[in-house]
Amino acid sequence: MTVSYRQPGVVLTDHRFTVPLDHDDPAGESIELFAREVAASEKARQDLPWLVYLQGGPGFGANRFVGKQAWLGRALKEFRVLLLDQRGTGHSTPANRQTLPLRGGPGAQADYLAHFRADSIVRDCEAIRPRLTGGAPWTVLGQSFGGFCAVHYLSTAPEGLRAALITGGLPSLDAHADDVYRAAYPRIERKVAAHYARYPQDIERARQIAEHLVRHEPVLSNGYRLTVEAFQSLGILLGGGEGSHRLHYLLEEAFVRTPQGPALSDAFQEEVQGLLSYAGHPLYALVHEACYAQGERPTAWSAERVRAEFPQFDAAKALADDGPLLFTGESVHPWLFDTDPALRPLRETAEELAARTDWRPLYDPARLAANEVPVAAAVYHDDMYVDPEHSLRTARAIGGLRTWVTNEFEHDGVRVGGPRVLDRLLALTRDEV
Structure with a gap:
């Protein structure tokens, strides 16, 4: 009908x-x-x-x-x-x-x-x-x-x-998914560098937020665990025409003074929750890497494995070395299935897809x-x-x-x-x- x-x-x-x-x-x-x-x-x-x-x-x-x-x-x-x-x-x-x-x-x-x-x-x-x-x-x-x-x-x-x-x-x-991400991380790094060149004040703001998350690891109102790695993934905004500006305005309203000291503002947490939650599009997380899969070679959490080849994206290292925190971009990682309540029940399913070895040529x-x-x-x-x-x-x-x-x-x-x-x-x- x-x-x-x-x-x-x-x-x-x-x-x-x-x-x-x-x-x-x-x-x-x-x-x-x-x-x-x-x-x-x-x-x-x-x-x-x-x-x-x-x-x-x-x-x-x-x-x-x-x-x-x-x-x-x-x-x-x-x-x-x-x-x-x-x-x-x-x-x-x-x-x-x-x-x-x-x-x-x-x-x-x-x-x-x-x-x-x-x-x-x-x-x-x-x-x-x-x-x-x-x-x-x-x-x-x-x-x-x-x-x-x-x-x-x-x-x-x-x-x-x-x-x-x-x-x-x-x-x-x-290209295997590994090839895709080996090409992606340098592009993402250039986008982050361009953002910090435009908004140098965001270098310190991002570090302050990351340090706060390390100490407190807040849970957002929908149950999302806001880890440092999850915060870094807000770099997905940098792929859009207005994304750098949106990220800047988000970072500048991150903190509010409370009787207990600085805390992440409700406004910041609400916007971050909307940006990071996969509740409305869980398939993105589940089959994203499978979009590149062809033949018998598994994707095996490609973005996560390849990220280890680029230590500059390691938040702990950046904070310890007093360097700029690098955001990440369009990538799916196993920890998403722990932080996001919309994905937690699907963790084992995601593992099965990551290990799959019978993908048809595309x-x-x-x-x-x-x-x-x-x-x-x-x-x-x-x-x-x-x-x-x-x-x-x-x-x-x-x-x-x-x-x-x-x-x-x-x-x-x-x-x-x-x-x-x-x-x-x-x-x-x-x-x-």
Whole structure:
């Protein structure tokens, strides 16, 4: 059953689809997908080509836009847009601490979650495409992890694509997660250095907060244990266009005077809780490293192991040496499953996934080299989350792909500069620039 309704300038239609959990076993268990169709009010009855948005993540539902926000207004000039809640996210069949025990124990939960990577997401798209387009190909817009999905799409089902637009999401075709993080930590260090150069007062503020956490290790109102390592992970903000400023304003309101002495302010703790909790997107923590897994080599908590190769990120060492505390970025660590109450019940499941050795290949280099689908990719020169060198190497491996390399935007360029970014990518696929 579909339901249509209106917002300013747009008509929205909600869709629900039933798809196999395992597309290789179509008669087996099924799950539900939710997707929201968006059309400009004045074009709602027109026969328009489709554009499918593949959200970044993994583990996040599609954007909940109001009207024609961000890139959506530009897209609606010529497309009917589908905002897909990828399996396990948003209004699709959820996968979290509350629902996963229905699967059984940690091993069964890990087997279930092995079906929540780019390969299954693309097969979901191909399952629902004929129902919406009558079999016609559509255009995909993949942001970050959504770009990983788009590259898998080009590898396995290019016949379903009219064009592919990728923003900050060209993955390495063959790098292990270890390679990804060895490239990531130096980029993160540069981002932290740039932040401290802009806001030198934050060097001492970050140290003071870290020293306070070592002494007190507070528990936030939702039960989150705010350790120093958890505090360091606020560096994930530095990957966004406004992230450095947001981090600065957060740090400057950290402390308040109380009768017992300085304490972390309620306002600081409340904002930190919202930034660090995985309650709304637990799949991000569970399958993040699995997004890079191919073949028999396990991920084995890659980000944690590789971090040991960069001792400058060791908080205890920084505090002992009177050096600056380095923040970290987009990485998942085993201690998250101790600090975050939304993840604690899933610790053994995460361990099972980290040890898994039967991952399918995600990309087909030969098929990508022979690609004939128009593809354009924005590669953000200073991207903290996706390595630009890995992205450019992949760009050269995909036939006909055109790149737009820019340092005008950070990883969230499609959000902050959406109309311009989308316009440029569409023009590249049409040889208009």
